Amino acid sequence: MINAGIIGATGYTGAELVRILSGHPDVKLSAITSRQYANTDFAEIYPAMKSIVDLECEEYSLKTFAHKVDIAFTALPHKLPMKFVPDLLDSGLKIVDLSADFRFKNISTYEAYYQPHSAGRLSEKSVYGLCEVNFDCIKDAELVGNPGCYPTSVLLPLVPLIKNRLINFNSIIADSKSGVSGAGRSISLATQFCEVNEAFKAYKIASHRHTPEMEEVLSIEAGESIQLTFVPHLIPVTRGMLTTIYARLEQTIKEKDIRSCISDYYSSSPFVRIYPENMLPDIAYVKGTNFCDIGIKTEEKTGRLILISAIDNLVKGAAGQAVQNMNIMMGLDETSGLRNIPFPV
Amino acid sequence: MINAGIIGATGYTGAELVRILSGHPDVKLSAITSRQYANTDFAEIYPAMKSIVDLECEEYSLKTFAHKVDIAFTALPHKLPMKFVPDLLDSGLKIVDLSADFRFKNISTYEAYYQPHSAGRLSEKSVYGLCEVNFDCIKDAELVGNPGCYPTSVLLPLVPLIKNRLINFNSIIADSKSGVSGAGRSISLATQFCEVNEAFKAYKIASHRHTPEMEEVLSIEAGESIQLTFVPHLIPVTRGMLTTIYARLEQTIKEKDIRSCISDYYSSSPFVRIYPENMLPDIAYVKGTNFCDIGIKTEEKTGRLILISAIDNLVKGAAGQAVQNMNIMMGLDETSGLRNIPFPV
């Protein structure tokens, strides 16, 4: 039995980690921390967990925490993990960090989009936790930077095609639509019910800081610099993210070639589901699961490829992928604790 | 391993049975039938189940079906089960019927609200599957009539109080609010998105046919005839049912007495969660689970008791309670396959 702990357990991502780890057959959730709710029962904050989760939120203390757990999930706002992680590593823990702090190889990119990095030297050690792409490195990692939700939904369909150079690298556009839980549990006017319900808008057009994260990974896979256009939108649903990707096909490529390329790449990836011709993903089909569903369509008249990916932003886009990373790091079955069956409706 | 089958697997209730049984550790889902979708892969009808459920819908045939399964769930419109069930029983199967056909002891009540009954003699044999109330009878039952969703939400909070005569029997009012999935998957104008979204209304006021079902059970528990006022409403959500019950307290009863009475009655019932003072149920807290959450409040100035119950209409209100009945009938742990952890959001 592995002892796991969560630093920052009461945000939506932290609470989703609690949900998944509470049902994980190989893990004991041994410690959860919260600044805001120290010494409060988790089930008081999330009444849904009554009679299921019997844990009290603790004030974080390195010594107490490190003593209880083998692996830590840091589910904190950007900037905080860079303060905690070095000491946790020194205490011998493995870490999956869900912030942006350890996602970048190029620290100056991180600093341009976020803030100065006080533990930038760890970028060499940290592995970008896109499980299906970096499986082998994750196996040996002590520190994993868990991918952002948008990057996960953009990268999984694109990486096989980039690696195999089937699309034009200058032609990529990603139009993403996310459920509201992606904004987290912090209160704000923008995420009040009446501001979001029966509404739909784009935001941070061509300026969202998940863009450099996507570009760094695509560039690494391509072996050359790739830039893309990324526009996120907000859907009035709690969970789910759908991304529609547009790109120019390199000549002579057919839809079945694209489908084969992606299917081959993910042939041993249990959480990627490639859709057959004439079927398309829906965020409803992946809700509560760790799946990334991918639909494929080519348009002859324009020579364009259209890819659709769907994930649950809180699962494959955050807590689920974090647990998948833990499974891989700890030598467990990749799907352990992640076999949640989706609702029919 | 128990072999289970579902007759009528493609409606919302049937599909929810598929979801639960596919994750049940002690059950193999061996046969599913559908008139409308015979010879179609279940995952084609419900793409969410791709790579999870590998079953084809069969045209129903007694011989084939009875050969494959130990226990059958009939998830069909009222009137159809009364045709199938006698032969299935004769073939040695146990049955949980999710329609109203086998819920009533008094067949003339059934016939007054539904239609003539062609297998009314089975009413002696059948057990009303309100698990927490009829546990001992269910253990020995071959045929269980699974309760309606509204009756489940009304009866669980009331039965202990009726049995202990803590409330006035003529004073009961149940004001229920249900998610839209309760109407099933059959298409209709009334359940089109644009007719339900941003809407809220009462329907079948004081004339819903779940009322006699509630009244029969309450009367049995009371040992005298009880009639209540029942008004259902439609909430623009997919899943969930919240019932607000009003009743006059018998003199000298305090809120803590009510809480004790209900808590004692359900002390060994894992799926009933009694809320402490100043906490109230929400359908969000039970979504996807088999819980029935109960909140309690007394109002001194009027001498009234107010009870709030919350269930997921497709789980505790239908498929979950059906599986709970199966677990009890088959001697399994009551909670087997039903330990789904709710989402934090």
Added chain:
Amino acid sequence: MINAGIIGATGYTGAELVRILSGHPDVKLSAITSRQYANTDFAEIYPAMKSIVDLECEEYSLKTFAHKVDIAFTALPHKLPMKFVPDLLDSGLKIVDLSADFRFKNISTYEAYYQPHSAGRLSEKSVYGLCEVNFDCIKDAELVGNPGCYPTSVLLPLVPLIKNRLINFNSIIADSKSGVSGAGRSISLATQFCEVNEAFKAYKIASHRHTPEMEEVLSIEAGESIQLTFVPHLIPVTRGMLTTIYARLEQTIKEKDIRSCISDYYSSSPFVRIYPENMLPDIAYVKGTNFCDIGIKTEEKTGRLILISAIDNLVKGAAGQAVQNMNIMMGLDETSGLRNIPFPV
């Protein structure tokens, strides 16, 4: 042309006043104030109003404000209006106050549920602005206390029956369901999208402070003290309020008698729509309008009456009724500016 002003124009109720008054044929909206958004264009705060509302929010100043307007709407949190209103009255303005500050005749009731009242002496002068009930007094009023949303939905169906003593005064239960905009624009965790969406719950059971407001009005109409049970719930919609009322009928009263009684009472009230037998209100039918729709059903077996009322909480439950009050106070047609036609969907 009447010059109107709004003190507190940027909350949802204030903004709804802006919407209605901007389209009012007999009114010029001459001044709007906001503490939070002083010196900001209203259309910057509410981009929907771009090219429609060309007004800047002002910091409130008695002198400037009183100079510009004939009638003021105070759309502020409880307690603030009692500070502003006396001076505004002294400056010769008429006032419709949308808070609770001037709704009560009995100031000790107000003080028991809200806070000490610094302008309690105005209770003699102020008129409770339930337009259809207090029309004649409103005509001559200088200060109107605009009713709460819940009281409006509870009182309109009940007043005629109370006045005619058709129901038992000790038997009244009001089970209300409100859209989220009733909670206003102030941010809070409880009204974040993810906390409300796909959720449904009761709150402030038998303790909501709209209860004494209902009881005072009912008691005045009855000529004796009436107490009722009131339970509010939150529906995941932006606008709309549906109230289901239960009461015991006095003997020999039939459904058609109830319908006649209510229809007669409102025979000259353009905003009350009484539904015929077998038709029921839906909040969708009144959205954006000043209507109060009323459905009626009697239940013979229990001797109970069930009433359903539907309003738009922001219109008839707040800003619309406030404008209706202004129309009456200013001698305009009661429906002026309030003939918004509802959406079919």
Added chain:
Amino acid sequence: MINAGIIGATGYTGAELVRILSGHPDVKLSAITSRQYANTDFAEIYPAMKSIVDLECEEYSLKTFAHKVDIAFTALPHKLPMKFVPDLLDSGLKIVDLSADFRFKNISTYEAYYQPHSAGRLSEKSVYGLCEVNFDCIKDAELVGNPGCYPTSVLLPLVPLIKNRLINFNSIIADSKSGVSGAGRSISLATQFCEVNEAFKAYKIASHRHTPEMEEVLSIEAGESIQLTFVPHLIPVTRGMLTTIYARLEQTIKEKDIRSCISDYYSSSPFVRIYPENMLPDIAYVKGTNFCDIGIKTEEKTGRLILISAIDNLVKGAAGQAVQNMNIMMGLDETSGLRNIPFPV
């Protein structure tokens, strides 16, 4: 006073026409027809209209209908208008047809995407009713083909840029998101509440038949053939359509040039609102109105332009634009009957 009639008044588009025309100061709604609801009061089908619309649906008869009205709106499924329109024109009526039947100049394109056309010769006479673009032709038209909702949202932002050749004609991608009312009132599984709620998906990728409509208009404006990629998605809201358009800028064009170009083109168009830098449209801002809101953003690193347009699919995308067309055809003020003020929430 102009006498207007609606053929097919009970679908969502027809009912929206009823809503708008009932409040139109210069129009009397004199006749409404319905096959399904002949001889039924409109307010019985749409109870929201009780006490507002006092019209009975008639069975359509050319003679009776043509006698009563000066202008007809045909709100019928594609293929039916081509049967009715020739006789209506012969009877001297003006017509706004809301189907696709009279939108195309090139009848073979229509026939390739819809069906054989029995009144194709009228294509010379009919005018494409994109009001802001074809104003002068509409003034003199007897027959207007009212644009599709998707084409309206795609064409309004693009036409000025195409005309001024500011973008690359081969680079256009339109990613549209529509509310569910666009699918109409006909019942189907795909638009049942539980299938759409908390869901989001693309459909008819690169194969929707609004694409050739867009391409014909863009090609006419460009004076050369233009093809674009169009992908529609379904948002779980009742009303609203947001389109995100991507295109390559021709060299040296800056964001302010784009904004000027579009602003100049629509300088006398009251229903187009161009957003300033750093503000973006939301479908919530246009709900219930005839506005088309346009947001503009350029991305230097990729040389791309991103345009966002928002309309209410039932108003500017259907019934509102149809009334705007009528206003222009009849010499009325373009905005008459269309000055609905949007809700703040």
